[in-house]
Amino acid sequence: MRHKKTSGKTLPAAGVFAILGLCAFSGHAQAKRVVSLLPSYTEIIFELGAGTELAGVSTYCDWPPGAREITKVGDYLRPNLEKIYSLKPDLVFAGTWQGSSVAQDLRNAGMKVVELPEERRVEDIYRTIGLIAAELDRKKEAAALIKKMKAGLKSGPAGTLRPLIYLEVDEGGWTVGARSFLSDAIERAGGRNIFAGEEKGYFQASWEAVVKKDPAAVLLLSGSASDFGRRPLAAGLKAVRNGRVFTGLDRDAFSRPGPRLAAEIRKLKDWLRESGTK
Amino acid sequence: MSMSLIKAEGLKFSYNGVPAVAGAGFELQEKDLLAVVGPNGSGKSTLLRLVSGFLEPLEGSVELLGRDVRSYSKTELARLVAFVPSELYLPYDFSVFEIALMGRSPLVSWWRDYSDVDASRVFEILKDMGILELRDRSINSLSSGERQLALIAQALAQDPRVLLLDEPTSHLDINYKMLIFELLTRLAGAGMGVIVVSHDLALMSAYAGKAVILKKGGQLFYGPAKEGLSGANIAAAYGISDPASVARLLSIY
Amino acid sequence: MRINRSLSVLWLVPAVAAAAALALFTGAVRAAGPEIIWGLRLPRILAAAVVGAGLGFSGAVFQGLLKNPLSDPYILGTSAGAMAGAVLCSALGIGRSAPAFYLTVFAGAFSATFFTYSLAKIKKYASTAHLVLSGVAVSTFLTALIMLFVTLYREHSLSLVYFLLGGFFPADSALLAVSGVIVAVSVAGGALLWRYLDIFSLGEEKAAYLGTDPDRMRLVFFALASLSTAAAVALAGTVGFVGLIVPHVLRLICGPSHRRLLVSSALGGALFLILADTVARAAAAPVEIPVGVITALFGAPFFIWLLRVKGEG
DSSP: OOOOOOTTOHHHHHHHHHHHHHHHTSSSOSOOOEEEOSHHHHHHHHHTTOGGGEEEEOTTOOOSGGGGGSOBOBOSSSBOHHHHHHTOOSEEEEEOOTTOOHHHHHHHTTOOEEEEOOOOSTTHHHHHHHHHHHHHTOHHHHHHHHHHHHHHHHOSOOOSOOOEEEEESBTTTEEEOTTSHHHHHHHHTTOEETTTTSOOSEEEBOHHHHHHHOOSEEEESSSOHHHHHTSTTGGGSHHHHTTOEEOOSOHHHHHSSSTTHHHHHHHHHHHHHHTTOO | OOOEEEEEEEEEEEETTEEEEEEEEEEEETTOEEEEEOOTTSSHHHHHHHHTTSSOOSEEEEEETTEEGGGSOHHHHHHHEEEEOSOOOOSSOOBHHHHHHHTTGGGSOTTSOOOHHHHHHHHHHHHHTTOGGGTTSBGGGSOHHHHHHHHHHHHHHTOOSEEEEESSSTTSOHHHHHHHHHHHHHHHHTTOEEEEEOSOHHHHHHHOSEEEEEETTEEEEEEEHHHHSSHHHHHHHHTOSOHHHHHHHHHHO | OOOOOOOGGGGHHHHHHHHHHHHHTOSOHHHHHHHHIIIIIHHHHHHHHHHHHHHHHHHHHHHHHTTOTTOOTTTTTHHHHHHHHHHHHHHHTOOTTSHHHHHHHHHHHHHHHHHHHHHHGGGSSOOHHHHHHHHHHHHHHHHHHHHHHHHHOGGGHHHHHHHHHOOOOOOOHHHHHHHHHHHHHHHHHHHHHHHHHHHHTTOHHHHHHTTOOHHHHHHHHHHHHHHHHHHHHHHHOOOOSHHHHHHHHHHHHHOSOHHHHHHHHHHHHHHHHHHHHHHHHHTTTTBOOOHHHHHHHHHHHHHHHHHHHHHHO
């Protein structure tokens, strides 16, 4: 918020200052100018009601629709430092990405950077929400959001079976291991990630490995079920024979550690139960 | 009476409007060894390429065995006329034998491979030229003289009736110069028609039977070499003021 | 005197078979079971053989046509065209296993190469220098379009990177057969016309004097090499270094004459890629390393070695 300088009119100026002072005590801290470098942070910020404080977002930030209007500052690996600087943000939310000098570069340019740790499990998202809320003074909203998410995760009758699931994020065997929150998300939905034994985050698995494990269900975040069924030996897979190839998840909502995840997990849980996947 | 192989008349050619050959003409018969001499820029190489059919003249004609040289198909022409360039860049290290064998290509149908007959013919040619022991050596590892002999062998493998050579000896040692001119004489004697473009005036005057002398802007002379390669003609073609000194120079050899 | 026709290349055939056998049984045989070994590994090995043969062959042809031993099959816009095809499929939502994907990539690769050729022919005939220049122009333009797409629609960038590096995506056997036939026909064509590629090295003028139409021969070989490259790329993406290294090495072993070089480059390429793919598949199982990464790992030491050898020459 900027205040206008009026020359030679001290009374209105004093009045303006008074109003500002009142706003300062009204519960919200003076609004900040914030830059978010990750779509999940952007979504969280909007959910916390602080969307108006966003001055810049990454090129991939497209949710909620309001985020598309905000100035783009490049992607999270190579943000446009000059652009960010020109927005004069009070702080920048970045992730603690291995080997990336983004945070340091921004600090060198005199900006305040809050590095949020990577989410390895679903509950790490609550930590992220808490950290963001602390910076933006939205503690009440954070508590409400976390409560909503926890309720969403608990909702829905739990299945008793824990079927083996293969998750393909990108065509060509791109899947997740134990280090990715997506593996945990699958567990929460009542399934078991076939590659949960791999100490990896996002990696490319060989088709042979997938066929060997013969999962009960397949989740595709890209590509169609019919294309999947065309792969060699796919027709013999349990999941394909029984029609348990699921493409109903929203790719962005599921693959971002953000506020929409709980709903997607619920979707998955329901599908697993309804389809009787074993 | 030797058969006429090539009849060239009134040839004119320009490169991008710049005249290169202006009015050249001669006749090549079997057993002829014809020298083409002249200063740089007089159109010697161009004339050779007009005769070979590679270039089309602006005016005039070249007849090979009674037909326009450019009316022959590439394959037909390759069985009659062989061309030896002065320098050839070879990016890969083919052996001498492989290089010479390539000369047999116009005689072999495209769907067939070279036969043992082709191999024998190449073997024979290499032996006659005295380079048989070089046959498995890489062409890029040879001396300039040996390399030129290999290229001539390739041309001879075509079993041509006309052999055209563009500056075959300019950069060679005297022993190779003589070897090549002796070879050309033998070939002509056996019935081939040979045209040589060269700067080696002394050698040309020693070996050539006929001569064409070119100067910038036209042809100065065509006729018997002994008569043509005189001090006066050379001096006129090259723009040397003292014909006597030229004559002396040529007679040293 | 007899021509030395010994196809000393023939030792490559059992070598390829041995590599294939090795590949079949590498990587947890008992756990895999016969279904996986014959149903997955065998087609994959055959694909590696076909792609390797196609790239080795076309690398040798381009090295002959462009008279430059450092040419590779992608030099004339082929890889950019293939990528453009893949990117188009990505935009249209065509999955990697769909036959439409194969067709689009094939068409992209082949037409980019032919566009390069037509562009170079502007000056009456497509000389080597013109070809290379227009190849650079076409590649640069297409790559720029691709980069634009990838930045605007990063949705599938990872699978596109996988395509660019080259890898054996589990594909339809029918497509494998199509590529196999195309590569076989191209190699056969090359084996029949080998001597014209030799003559081509003599230069345009001398080739003409030997009764060869250099333009027609260039076009024929260009077509054969482009078909074989397109068939390889449509199957496995733009796998690098095979088309560059294999003919180079085989030229040192068998000599530069294309009598032996074309067929041996095909066989050598098959051998190389079967081995590289085995490493890609089994070295870090279940993680799949894109085969182009393995071939590139061979590429770097190869070039260092080449520098040392040529430096002393």
